[in-house]
Amino acid sequence: MDVKELNKSQLIMLAILLSFVISIVTGIVTVTLMQQAPVSITTPINRVVQQTVEKITQIEGKPTVQTVVIKEEDLVVSAIAQNQSAIFTITKNGFDANGQTAEVSAGRGFVISKDGIVVADASVVPGNETYFVNNASGKFKANFVSTDKKGFSFLKIGDPVDGKSKLTYTLPTLGDLSKLKAGQKILVIGDAISSFIYDGTSSLVIDVNKGNAGGLVSDLDGNVLGISLNNSTGSFVTIGDIMNVLNPITPKTP
Helix, strand or coil: CCHHHCCHHHHHHHHHHHHHHHHHHHHHHHHHHHHHCCHHHHHHHHHHHHHEEEEEEEECCEEEEEEEECCHHHHHHHHHHHHHHHEEEEEEEEECCCCCEEEEEEEEEEECCCCCEEEEECCCCCCCCCEEEEECCEEEEEEEEEECCCCEEEEEEEEECCCCCCCCCCCCCECCHHHCCCCCEEEEECCCEEEEECCCCCCCCCCCCHHHCCCEEEECCCCEEEEECCCCCCCEEEHHHHHHHHHHHCCCCC
16 A cells, blocks of 8 residues: 555554554664673663652642652762671770780671671781670671681671570672772771772772771672771772682582
8 A cells, every 4th residue: 555545544543653663673772782782881871870760740630750869978878778787896805905804806897608707807807816796686706717818817607695696687799899980989888987989990098997997898889899908008808809718618508
C-alpha cells in the first residue's frame, strides 16, 4: 500500500508505531553501549545518577517532577554509618606511664571475614600478646593470628569478656583504589574522622597518629579501600593486598 493513499488517522497510527519501535531500538543500543563502555565513561554517569534523585509528586491531579540533590555530607554520613559496626577499638595488656600494669590502646581495626578476622596496624599489634576488641555489641577477647611485612596484623575475635555479650558486625563492602578518579574524596575512619582528595596515585600518604592507627579507609560509597598505618611514611595498604594475605591462612567455610 502506498503511503500517499493512507488517510489522516492511519498516518497518525503509523507515526506512533514508528516512534515506539525507534524508542525500543534506542533503549537496546544504549544498554549495549553502556555495558561495553570503559569504566572511565560509566563512572561519572553512575555518580550523577546516584547523587540526583527525581521525585514525582501529585499536585491537583497534575504530576510534577521535583529534583533532590544529595549533598556530599550526606554521603559521608552514610559511608561512616555503613562501616561503623565493622570497626573495632583494640586494647592490650601493657604498662601505663608509671610502669603499672594496665590496659592500653592498640589503635583501631576492622573485621574482614565471616570468621571474625580483624585487620590492625602491626606497629601497635606486633605479636602474640593479650588483646581485646570492642564495638557497639560489646568487648571481646582477641587472639593474635599473624603479622605481615607490609605492616598489618590479623586478630581473631574470641569470647566476650563479660561472658554474655553477643558479637554482631556487618562485613564491609570491598572497594578498589585503582577504579577511583583523581578528585574523588577519600575518608579515613579511625579514632577521629578525616578526609582528603584523591590525587590519582596508588601510593597514598595518610597522616595518622597512634590513636588512629589501623583506620579504615573508604570512598564516599562506603567501599573499603584499605587500612592506614601509623609510621614515619604515613603508609597505606590496599584491601586487595590484605585479602591476598588473608585468604591462604583462613580456612574455608563449608
